[in-house]
Amino acid sequence: MQDSKSDLQILNRFRQLCQRFGIKLTYQRLEIFRVLLSSDNHPSAEEVYERVKEKVPTISLDTVYRTLSTFEQLGLIRKIHGPDDRARFDPNNKKHYHLVCLKCYKITDFEWPELDNLSPPESINSWGKTQNYYLEIRGICKDCLKKEE
Amino acid sequence: MQDSKSDLQILNRFRQLCQRFGIKLTYQRLEIFRVLLSSDNHPSAEEVYERVKEKVPTISLDTVYRTLSTFEQLGLIRKIHGPDDRARFDPNNKKHYHLVCLKCYKITDFEWPELDNLSPPESINSWGKTQNYYLEIRGICKDCLKKEE
DNA sequence: ATACATGCAAAGTTTTTGCAACTCG
């Protein structure tokens, strides 16, 4: 879900998705979709709300929550829970992991092919059916280190 | 932080910790410490509260929150944020990772030495100073699979 | 037309905070 396409291309793509999943194409959903597409960071619901409000001033926060939840259920985005107490939403659907800054809570993606290829211990097979990995490396990002001196 | 020692041993150990970190040894803190020691699961603040209340009926939930936060800052426990919306606390200080059930939100520890030994991509060195890994494998646990049939 | 989506307001959850009373060291 990260591309830089023209408005029309995004519209067509979103229309397709709505049809495929049987949900209605509304202006609110489209603009939320756009905001997610153009996010390099991992916005919280509040941040998505603020950005969508520029285009759709009458949108309400609960619509943003509901839409994000819908998108999550459709597999378009992923909800992530970092050390920050608010949920964040990840529109990057390539296999990747997260660097989380414990000061500013910024989340940065990184890739780690060696981990992708590592098979988990067999012991976990007896636990149940596994679906996906979530890996976070926590620390302090460069910007925050600079501020500390 | 997981042992099964006598009450006296735990008391002495906790007294030591309090002295080392310069915090006062209170009945509330001691009982919270005991509950954490005897937890094989990863209790939420509420769950710790419920269990401590059996011994210290007058304890308040906010004291539990404050104490857990203190313990976390001292490095005695780790706060974890799963798909469940409440924080959970992990008293296991051995290197380990988590299996998280998306149905019942139960968290199970597992070890993965191959991952411990895997060095992360160099690219992340330019990000900042990393402190620790957090890995979750999500799925459905055996019990919940059984309930579904 | 009608089933779905939105906006509003209100409520629900989880966590934090101000403050007076209390307690450990």
Place this chain on the structure above:
DNA sequence: CGAGTTGCAAAAACTTTGCATGTAT
């Protein structure tokens, strides 16, 4: 005694929900 800790109550922060109105198909 005095700084640190607790309990209470209230508030804050984040998220969800009921319902009437509006809208996409």
